[in-house]
Amino acid sequence: xxxxxxxxxxxxxxxxxxxxxxxxxxxxxxxxxxxxxxxxxxxxxxxxxxxxxxxxxxxxxxxxxxxxxxxxxxxxxxxxxxxxxxxxxxx
Amino acid sequence: xxxxxxxxxxxxxxxxxxxxxxxxxxxxxxxxxxxxxxxxxxxxxxxxxxxxxxxxxxxxxxxxxxxxxxxxxxxxxxxxxxxxxxxxxxxxxxxxxxxxxxxxxxxxxxxxxxxxxxxxxxxxxxxxxxxxxxxxxxxxxxxxxxxxxxxxxxxxxxxxxxxxxxxxxxxxxxxxxxxxxxxxxxxxxxxxxxxxxxxxxxxxxxxxxxxxxxxxxxxxxxxxxxxxxxxxxxxxxxxxxxxxxxxxxxxxxxxxxxxxxxxxxxxxxxxxxxxxxxxxxxxxxxxxxxxxxxxxxxxxxxxxxxxxxxxxxxxxxxxxxxxxxxxxxxxxxxxxxxxxxxxxxxxxxxxxxxxxxxxxxxxxxxxxxxxxxxxxxxxxxxxxxxxxxxxxxxxxxxxxxxxxxxxxxxxxxxxxxxxxxxxxxxxxxxxxxxxxxxxxxxxxxxxxxxxxxxxxxxxxxxxxxxxxxxxxxxxxxxxxxxxxxxxxxxxxxxxxxxxxxxxxxxxxxxxxxxxxxxxxxxxxxxxxxxxxxxxxxxxxxxxxxxxxxxxxxxxxxxxxxxx
Numbered sequence: 001x002x003x004x005x006x007x008x009x010x011x012x013x014x015x016x017x018x019x020x021x022x023x024x025x026x027x028x029x030x031x032x033x034x035x036x037x038x039x040x041x042x043x044x045x046x047x048x049x050x051x052x053x054x055x056x057x058x059x060x061x062x063x064x065x066x067x068x069x070x071x072x073x074x075x076x077x078x079x080x081x082x083x084x085x086x087x088x089x090x091x
Numbered sequence: 092x093x094x095x096x097x098x099x100x101x102x103x104x105x106x107x108x109x110x111x112x113x114x115x116x117x118x119x120x121x122x123x124x125x126x127x128x129x130x131x132x133x134x135x136x137x138x139x140x141x142x143x144x145x146x147x148x149x150x151x152x153x154x155x156x157x158x159x160x161x162x163x164x165x166x167x168x169x170x171x172x173x174x175x176x177x178x179x180x181x182x183x184x185x186x187x188x189x190x191x192x193x194x195x196x197x198x199x200x201x202x203x204x205x206x207x208x209x210x211x212x213x214x215x216x217x218x219x220x221x222x223x224x225x226x227x228x229x230x231x232x233x234x235x236x237x238x239x240x241x242x243x244x245x246x247x248x249x250x251x252x253x254x255x256x257x258x259x260x261x262x263x264x265x266x267x268x269x270x271x272x273x274x275x276x277x278x279x280x281x282x283x284x285x286x287x288x289x290x291x292x293x294x295x296x297x298x299x300x301x302x303x304x305x306x307x308x309x310x311x312x313x314x315x316x317x318x319x320x321x322x323x324x325x326x327x328x329x330x331x332x333x334x335x336x337x338x339x340x341x342x343x344x345x346x347x348x349x350x351x352x353x354x355x356x357x358x359x360x361x362x363x364x365x366x367x368x369x370x371x372x373x374x375x376x377x378x379x380x381x382x383x384x385x386x387x388x389x390x391x392x393x394x395x396x397x398x399x400x401x402x403x404x405x406x407x408x409x410x411x412x413x414x415x416x417x418x419x420x421x422x423x424x425x426x427x428x429x430x431x432x433x434x435x436x437x438x439x440x441x442x443x444x445x446x447x448x449x450x451x452x453x454x455x456x457x458x459x460x461x462x463x464x465x466x467x468x469x470x471x472x473x474x475x476x477x478x479x480x481x482x483x484x485x486x487x488x489x490x491x492x493x494x495x496x497x498x499x500x501x502x503x504x505x506x507x508x509x510x511x512x513x514x515x516x517x518x519x520x521x522x523x524x525x526x527x528x529x530x531x532x533x534x535x536x537x538x539x540x541x542x543x544x545x546x547x548x549x550x551x552x553x554x555x556x557x558x559x560x561x562x563x564x565x566x567x568x569x570x571x572x573x574x575x576x577x578x579x580x581x582x583x584x585x586x587x588x589x590x591x592x593x594x595x596x597x598x599x600x601x602x603x604x605x606x607x608x609x610x611x612x613x614x615x616x617x618x619x620x621x622x623x624x625x626x627x628x629x630x631x632x633x634x635x636x637x638x639x640x641x642x643x644x645x646x647x648x649x650x651x652x653x654x
Contacts, residue, residue, distance in 0.1 A: 012538070013639070021195040027188050028360060030352045034181075036345070042314075042321030046346055047404070050187050054397050057191040061198055062390045 017067040024057040106260035113445030114259060114452060117301070118275065121294045121453055125282030128289040138486040139651040140214050143287035143493065144468045145378045148209065148650050152379075152387045154292055158461075159375040159388060160395045161295030163366065166251035166455035167244075167519075169302070169402055174427040176406025177416075178569075180331045180343030182351050182579075184403050185359045190396035193363040194389045201367060201376050203537045203638045205385055208377050210640040210648050211633060215465070216373050216533045217473040223536050224544045225629035227477050232551055233529050234473035237370040240526040241466045243518030244369075245503040248455040248462075249276065250428070250516075253507065255448040258432045269508055275452070276459075280500045283460045284493050288378055291460040298457045301450035303398065305435075309447075310401045313408050313438055320404075327407040338568045345407070354579045354599035361604040365527040368534065370465035371458065381642030409434045459500070467495035485653055517575040521562055524578075524603035528554035531614050537638070543628050546618030554610030561585075561602035578602065 033049040040048040129137065137143045150158060168186070175183030204219065213219045217237065221230035253272045261271045282290045314320050324345055331343040347355055366372055379385055409430040414437065417429040435447045471492040476483050483491070506514075532547045564584060567576025580602045582593035621628070640647060 018199065021198060024192050024195045027191055028356045030347055030355055034347045034352065039321060039324075042319050042324065043404075044324055044345060046181060047184065047400075050184070050191075051397065051400055053188070053191050054393050054400070057195060057396075058390055058393050061194055064198065065386050065390060 013068075015064075015068045017064050020060050020063050020067075023060045024053065027053045027056070107258075107441060107444075109441040110259045110445035110448060111261070113442060114255075114449045117297070117446075117449040117453065121297050121456065122278050122282065124293050124297070125279070125286060125290040128282070128293040129286035131286075131289050131293060133289070137287060138489045140468060140471065140485065140488050140492060141212070141651045143489045144214055144464055145374065146288040146292055148378060149380045150292060150378050150384070152384045152391075155375065155379040155384050155388050156391050157295040157299050158288075158292045158378065159372070160392060161291065161298050161454075161457040162371055162375045162461045163392075163458075164302075164395050164399060164454075165244075165248060165458040166451050167247040168399065169451060169454060170251050170254065170428050170431055172399065172403045173406035173409065173431050174416075174429075176403050177409050177414075177430045178342060178406075178427050180327070180345050181347045182343065182355055182358075183406060184400070185355050185362075186403055187396060187400040188355075188359040189362045190399055191393065192359065193366055193396075194392060196363055197367045198386070198389045200534050200537050201385055201389070202382050204373065205376055205379065205382060206640040207537070207633055207637045209642075210637045210644075212648055212652060214377070215370060215469045215472050216368065216529070217469060220532050220536065221473065221477075222632040223540065224532075224547075225632065226544045227473075229532060229544050229548055230473050231477070232548065233532055234469045236525050236529050236551075236555075237469050238466050240522035241370060241462050242499065242503060243506070243516075243522055244371075245459050245462045245466075245499065246506040247516065247519050248459040249503060249507045252276075252452050252455040254429055254432055255451050258429075258436055259445075259448060272507070273504065275456075276500060276504055279456050279460060280463075280497050283463060283496055283500070287493075288374065288461065288464055291457045291464075292378070294453065294460075295457050298450070298453045299395075301446060302454055305443075305447045305450045306398050306402050308443070309405060309408075309435070313405070313412075313434075316438065317408060317411050323404075323407050323411045327410045330410050335569060337571075342569070350581075350597050351579065351599050353582075354601060357601035357604040358578065361527060361601045361607070362523065364530055364534075364607070365523055365603065368526045368529050370469055371462040374461055374465040374468065383642075405431055405434065412438060459503070463496045463499045463503075464492075466499045467492040470495045470499075485651070520575065520578055521559060524558040524562060524606055525555060527603045527607050528558065528610050530607060531611060540628070540631060541618070542614055543618040543621040543626065545621045545626065546614040546616075549617040550610040550612075550614030553613045554606045557609050558602055558606030561605065565602070580605070 027050065034046055036044040036046070038045055132147065132149065133142075141148055172183060172186045177183075204216075207213065207219060207222075211218075211222055213222065215234065215237070217230040217234040220233050221227060224230075249272060252275060253269070256271045256275075257268075261268075314323060317323060328345045331345065332341045334340060335342045367376070376385060379388070412434060414430050414433050416427045417433065432448070432451070435444050439447060471488050475491050475495075476488060480487070528551050531542055531550055535542065536547075561580055562578070563574050565576045565578075565580055566573050570576070578601055579599040582596040582598045582600060583591065585591065585593055585600075585605065
């Protein structure tokens with residue numbers, strides 16, 4: 001374990017940015033937007049407001065993607081484990 | 092009965108030649124694509140589940156987007172969601188929050204699942220559970236749940252396909268009436284057998300393209316024809332508020348009521364938690380090339396959510412257009428799942444209706460193929476290899492899975508031919524509740540091994556049993572069904588061994604969610620007991636680094652390596 005894990009990520013990777021993923025869950029609080037007026041393009045607030053949340057969801061996930069990018073995985077660095085490819089792992 | 096209603100509204104009677112010709116041309120096109128797909132980015136041999144069942148685990152961002160989109164947003168969804176809005180109003184719009192909260196929730200666990208599966212060569216969620224807990228029994232339970240939940244889902248794709256075929260006039264009676272469906276499915280079965288996951292991946296491009304065109308045209312063209320969205324919502328509200336002659340109550344409202352808000356929330360959240368537990372959803376994830384592909388897709392897939400939301404609104408368009416759902420000859424009840432096909436048939440020129448029907452028809456083929464592959468993988472990896480032929484080679488596994496995919500598909504056809512389609516709909520409803528019960532063993536286990544395997548098994552049993560009991564007890568006054576009448580449980584009916592904690596409350600909740608809570612409580616209690624008795628908790632094959640493996644890691648397991 002210790003040898004194999006050298007230079008690699010193990011365990012939980014906790015980034016505070018991951019908390020942004022909780023923002024879209026606010027959409028589940030229906031009393032906030034369960035009203036007819038104001039309408040937009042003829043659609044009651046209940047409907048167009050939830051369409052707006054599609055964008056909120058996308059932005060939230062995109063923020064987490066960009067902010068945690070590159071952190072967990074070691075890439076493009078010289079392979080410190082040597083060249084013996086651990087293929088197969090016959091089990 | 093079924094025919095006369097449609098044809099009376101159709102531009103002509105008998106076969107709809109324009110619609111049918113367009114449908115056949117597009118169907119032939121995707122069939123050719125399905126067969127050719129076996130050579131698309133192919134490895135030397137397809138005789139390994141990594142190749143046949145996961146397309147070589149090398150799909151990039153675009154292919155994954157089309158594949159997973161084509162997989163999750165099925166023909167049945169496209170038919171059933173507007174039907175729910177048509178019948179109940181705002182509640183049916185739960186499909187939008189469902190698919191919005193879905194991606195933030197699964198973003199991180201899906202990455203861990205991909206990594207551990209990639210580095211250990213897992214093909215199914217049950218493979219992971221087997222490796223994580225060293226328990227073939229727990230893996231078997233997960234595999235069976237997956238197969239049972241997927242089978243009726245495949246059958247429902249057929250319901251969607253057949254609805255379209257019959258609307259176009261291919262509406263014979265008896266077994267001969269099912270012949271077009273049989274032919275379509277035989278072709279599907281053959282190219283899935285030959286090409287594996289590559290077939291639906293390639294066809295998904297056509298399917299999703301057509302669906303986008305059809306829905307966008309529908310949501311812009313139809314409202315302008317019918318007097319605008321404002322008018323549509325007002326007319327819908329009026330119609331939904333008109334008391335139903337059978338129940339004496341309004342059938343719905345364009346806003347949520349005091350009683351169905353909790354149902355809306357728990358249904359959206361419960362469905363979001365359940366979706367990536369379905370084996371076919373995971374198949375799409377595991378087929379991707381790396382973590383980055385999955386991350387990008389979690390950002391881009393909500394484009395389909397937008398579409399689904401717009402599509403849900405077609406339920407109101409159908410209400411305003413005065414669409415009458417076709418009466419199902421078998422049950423004598425109006426089949427509200429026909430509202431969208433009928434809407435297209437009556438409102439669009441026939442050439443465009445043909446394209447729309449092809450979109451729904453092909454939209455049924457893609458998920459049906461992926462689902463049958465996922466079910467076949469489960470059978471092969473977790474039942475055949477585990478119990479029947481322990482020394483099966485990768486080649487024998489692939490062969491077995493190909494055969495299983497045929498069995499699964501024809502099982503689904505038999506469902507449609509010999510059993511009332513309503514039964515498939517009931518089973519699919521149950522399936523969603525059942526698959527949610529695998530959440531502790533599959534999703535939570537990605538993060539922690541705190542739960543004891545006996546705790547997980549006990550929780551599964553309780554969640555399953557109680558979930559089905561609750562669904563059994565839900566009547567539907569509108570159709571006169573006494574059992575399995577829907578997915579809204581009034582809190583006053585909630586009974587814990589005869590104790591009614593919320594008696595007198597008419598607030599509704601999604602039973603799958605209640606069952607999951609019970610599942611977790613039992614799993615925690617049994618885990619605490621098992622741990623204090625120091626009962627062996629199985630061996631964990633996985634290591635911490637497995638959950639972060641990525642495509643360019645030097646010591647990554649080779650694709651197609653023996654398991």
